[in-house]
Amino acid sequence: MSDLSLDATQLDRYSRHIILDDVGPEGQKRLLEGSALVVGAGGLGAPVIQYLAAAGVGRLGIVDDDVVERSNLQRQVIHRDADVGRPKAESAEEFVADLNPDIEVEAMERRIAPEEARNLVADYDVVVDCTDNFPTRYMLNDACQIEGVPLCHGAIYKFEGQITTLSPDGPCYRCLFPEAPEPGTVPDCATTGVLGVLPGTVGCLQATEAVKVLLGLGETLTGRLLFYDARELSFETVPYQRNPDCPVCGDDGIDDLAGVDYDGGCGVASD
């Protein structure tokens, strides 16, 4: 812990954390000195970016290669009507600057390439997976496992969400689903539609996990998959275990991303 101290404005801004048991001024300093990489600034990324910025997570990386479309505004609450046509990473950066001047934002207007994934995730304390595609999800899992960075996973489908936290000591996403479905077999939000408020709920749970990881607080969803069903308003948690044969975190797991076919089913080539 460095000697970063809170100024009067910060003591005021974060006062509800500072008086909170198990957070306090030390916890708030941890958040301000902490960093999170938010991959995807869409439905899930919007609430994650909002709450991590509001909480005072000092350095936020925001990656997205899309521009804001009008059809995004039904759920992607950090972007406004006037942002239509702008890069999401840029719009998100501006949102954070308006919300909390304490936060340093690194906006990256691109899709993460396998060659850079490991270095990129290793530069942050926690990664939050808010992407909308399997190749990037599997790549983040693999890179975070290899680099030992916790990954807060959330994904949505119509009225349902899946949330879990992938810790460096496993189990990992490939223990649950060793390979991705073939491209095109699982429809996306643009094809099926999505309840606008759904990613708000799921993203808030991911942000909760990220804040807990940064604070070292409580029990995360490590080894547990949480299903959220908005139609029933039900939550169901199921435990899952490390797969000893997991191609990434198993006993003979990979130690680089070179042999992984992210353009196909994300399969890991065996030696």
Added chain:
Amino acid sequence: MNVELRFFATFRQAVGRKVVEREFPEGTTIGEVLYELEEEYDDLSGQLIEDGELRPHINVLKSGREALHLDGMETVLEDGDRLSIFPPVAGG
């Protein structure tokens, strides 16, 4: 014996509902149930089984325990079991 089958995301769509209660003979395995489901629902055909094993794109839980860590397709079901079958989803 009675088994509760629970479907998530695209599988729920394929079956048309989240929960199906079904009677099976004693000793029925997870594999036998999955073959029956692939047979019964067109949109599940080819989605659950690959080369006689669980597909690597799905997860199956027997009353909250992963089939993978039991006996996989050979896992014998018991009366009152809940069999949860789910795919990954990617939306964000």
